[in-house]
Amino acid sequence: MIEIRIHGRGGQGAVTSAEIVATAAIEEGKYAQGFPSFGPERRGAPVTAFVRVDDKPIRLREKVYHPDIVVVLDPTLLEVVDVAEGLKDNGMVVINSTQSEDEIKSQYKIRSRMALVDATKIALDNLGLPITNTTMLGALIKATSVVNIDSINRAIDRRFGPIAPKNKMALEQAYKETRVEQ
Amino acid sequence: MGVRVAMEVSIAAAEAAKLADVDVIAAYPITPQTHIVEHLAELVADGELDAEYVPVESEHSALSACIGSSAAGARTFTATCAQGLALMHEILFIASALRTPIVMMVVNRALSAPINIWNDHSDIMAERDCGWIQTFAENGQEVFDLTLHAFRVAEDHRVLLPIMVNLDGFILSHMIEPIDIPEKEEVRRYLPEFKPAMRLDPDRPISMGPVGIPEVYTEAKKQLDEALVASKGPIIQAWDEFGKIFGRHYKPVETYRCEDAEVLLLTMGSISETAMTAVDIMREKGVSVGLIRLRLWRPFPLDELRAAVKGADTLAVVDRAVSTGGPGGPVCSEVRSALFGLPNRPKVLGFIAGLGGRDVTLEMFEEMVNQSIEYAKEGKEQFYELVGVREL
C-alpha cells in the first residue's frame, strides 16, 4: 500500500488533487482512498489531504500517519508545517519550490529524497492562476509510479471538463521539468 | 453489469437514492451530511432525477415533510446528522409509529456541546429507541448497498418502518473510494416500485395519527415493537437477495477471524475496517483475537450476537458514544444485557473511543485487546473506560 499526504493552503486544491490521484488509481483497477483532513476549510489556512493506493481492498480508516510520499503545493508551507513528519525512511517529498535540494535540506527538517519543481510558475504560465494542484500531480508521477499519466489525465478530464486541457498542459510541463533526486 | 467508479461516498448515497427513483427529498443542510443532499439537488435541477426537492427550513420540518410525503404515497428520502437528528427527535418516534417507510442517511457526528462537527455515534445512540430500523455501513460500497437495501426493506409490506442507514461522518462521507454502481435494470429487479399499504387518498379517506387513549397506547407500542422485532426476517431476506443479484453479502452480525478466538473485539461502523487490519496484525503476533461487527443495530440481533460470542473468553466492546452517568457505553450496555444469563458467556469489557473525530488507530485496538486480556486474567469486568483520555 502506498500512502500519500498532500499539504496545501485552503483554496489551492489539495483535496482535489487527492481526489484525482485516488480516481486515477481506481480507474487503473486498483483500490484507493482519497480524503481531506476533515473539518471546515478556510481559504489560505494550511490544509492536508490524503491518498491510499493498494492492489487489494483497503481496510484502514485511520489518518495517514506514516506516508510514503508527501506533496507540498506551496513553498511557504515549509516554514510553518513539518511536512516530513512521520515520513517513512525510504519516503519521498515532492515540493513546489525554486530552491535546490541542498538549500532545502539546510533550512528544513527534510532528510529524505526530494523531487522539486517550480509549480507556481508553471501554473501561472498555463492556467494564469497560482493554483498548483494539477501541476504538482505532474511532479508526483514523475517522482513516483503511484499512478500512470494516462489515468491521471482521464481523471482530470472528468473533474475539470472544459478547463481540463490547460491543467493537463501544466501537468505535462511539470512532469518534464521536475528534478528527482536519485 | 454495472461500472466501478471512483466516487465520494456521499455521492454514492445520493446515486443510490437516484437509482431508487425517489419521489420526494426533504432535507436541511448540516455538516458532514450536505454532500448527499447537494448532489440530489443537482440531479433534480439537471432533470436527471424526477423528484420533488423540498428545501425545508429545519430538520424538524425535513422529517415532518417526509412523513407527509410518505403518507401521500411517495418514496421518500432524507439525510441528516448530529444536531439535526436531535432536532428531529420528536418526529422520529412519530414516523415509526405512523409506519411511514422513509429512508434516511445518518452521517454520524458528535452531539454538542462543545460543538464538534466530527465523527462519533453520540447522535444515533441518542435515538436508538425511536422505532426505526438502523443499519451501519463500514465503507463506501456498503453505504451504496445499504441504501438500496433500506428502500427494499422499509417498503416491504411485512415491515413498513422507516430506516436509518448510518455512515461515519467525514471518515466515510468525504472519502473517495471505488464504488460498484449497478445497472438501472438490476436495481429495478431488486427494488420494485413503492406500493403504499395505505395513503392519504380522498377516494379512500383514512385518519392517520389519532389520539391514543390509555386503553390503546400500550397496544400501539406493542404493535410497533413487534413490527420492529419481526422486521429482522425481511431484513435478512433482502440481504440474501441482494447477495444473489449483486454478489455482495450482508448479515446482521458479521464476524472476522472469530474461529477459536479467545478475545473478541466488537465494533460498529467504519472503524471495523481498521479493526480488521488490527486483528490481522495481532493474529500474526500470535494473539488469539477476532472481531464482531454489528451491522444491524435495530432490531437488535440478539440470537446472532449470542451465537457469535460462543466460546470466547473475553469480549471488548468499542463504543463511539458516552452514556453520561450510565453503566457504560450504549452498545456495551446492550451487549451485556443481551448476554446476561447466557451460560459460559464471555467477560464483557467496555471501551469508548473515537469521540468527536478523535482517530481510532491500529495501535488503539491493540491496546484495547491487551488491556482486555489483562482484565480477564484479573477476573475484572469494568464498566467502561475512555481510550486515550488525557489524565492530566
Next chain:
Amino acid sequence: MIAEELMAKELEELKDFRGFKPRELPREELVSPGHRACLGCGEVLAMRLVMKALGRDTIVAMPTGCMEIISSSFPQTAWEVPWIHVAFENAAAVASGIEAGLKALMRKGKIKDRRIFVVAMAGDGGTADIGVQALSGAFERGHDFVYVCLDNEAYMNTGIQRSSATPYGAMTTTSPPGKRSIGQMTWKKDMPAIAVAHNIPYVATCAPSHYIDLMNKVRKAALIKGPAYLHIFSPCPTGWRCPSDMSIEVSRLAVQTGIFPLYEVVNGRYKITVRVDRRKPVEEYLKTQRRFRHLTRDVIERIQRRGDENMVKLECQEKFHSYYMNALQYASSPAQS
C-alpha cells in the same frame, strides 16, 4: 409588470367561482357529528364551514390542539376526508410534504392527475407560536396549500394558557390579572400581516358569524395556486368565559366593533370584505366575556384606541394599492426610463 401578471393569474384561477349562496350551501358534512368539542364551540363550527367550502377532494394535516383531540379520539374519527396528525409545531411542514408527494406522484403518472386541496389547519398556538417557523418555511417555498389558523386566542386544549394571539388585557391561567398585571400585557400578534410579508397570493381573515364570507374566502384560498393563509376568529365559550349560545354573537360583535375586521389580501392588495359603517364601541364586545371582566376604564379605552388605529391602518392599506399601481405605471413610463 409583475403586478399585472399576478392579477391576470388571479382572475384566471377564480374565473369559475361565483361564490356560495345562503340557500344553496353544500349539505355534505365532512366533519361528522359525535366529535368531542365543548358545547357552543366556535372553532369546530369554523372548521365545519371550512370543510364545507373545500369539499371532498381535500387532505387535512392537523397539528396537536383542540380540533385534533376532539376529532380523532381512538377508535373513532370525525373525518370524512384523509387526515393526518403528526405533532404540534409542524402542520405546515407535513402539508408541504403531502403537497410535494402528490405533485411528484401525479407528474410521474403514479396516481391520477387531479386537483386535491392540501390543507393545514391549526390553532393559534400551533400557528403563531410553536408552528410559526414551519409555517414561514412552507410559505416561502411556495407550496400550493391552504393554511387555516383557527384562532381561539389561547391554549385552550391545555387549560386556557396565554398565547401570542391572546388579546391585550385578557385573563388566562398564565396571564392572570393581579395587583401588578391587567391580564395579557401584550397586543395580539398580527399573524395575517406576517403571512402577507411572505408575498403569498392569498391572505384573509374570517369569522363564523359571517359564514358566507368565510366560505367564499376558503374556496378562493384553495383555488388560487400557491400558499394561502386564512385567519379565522374562533370563539371559545369555555376559555372566554361566556355562555355557550354566545359564540356567533361574540364573533359578530368582534367584527362590528373592529376588534376583528374582515378583509382579504390578494397578491398584496388589501380589501375590506365586510364593511362596518358605524362601529360599535369595543366595550360591547368585551363585556360579553368574563375573560375581560377585570378591565378598568382606562384599559378599555386603550383597547378602543388601538382598535380605531388598526381600522385606520387597514383603510390606508386598502387605499395603498391604487396609489402603488399609479406609481408603478409612472415609474415604468418611457419618460422615466
Next chain:
Amino acid sequence: MKASEKTGGIIGWKDLELGCALIEPGTSKGFKTGDWRSQRPVTDKEKCIRCGLCWILCPDMAYRPTEDGFFDSDGNYCKGCGICARECPTDAIAMIREE
C-alpha cells in the same frame, strides 16, 4: 372486527390497523354526544321561515333538513348549546330544559 365497532377502544394489539390508523371515515357518528345536553331546542314551525341558519350555525352538525323544508335537531348529537335559538331570526326556536 373493525376498531370502530369496539367500544371504548378496548382492542388487542393484533387488531389495530397499521400505525393505529382509522381506516373507516366519520365513525365518530357512533358516539352520541346528545347525553351532554341539559336543554334542547324546539322549533315552532309557525314562526320558522326555513332559512336554515340553525343548520349552518350548529357546531355539532345536529340539524338535518326535513322533506318539508324545515330543519330538525338530532337528539343523538345536539349538546344543547343554544346557538340556534339565539341566532334564529324569527325567534322560532326555544331551549327547553331536559327532564
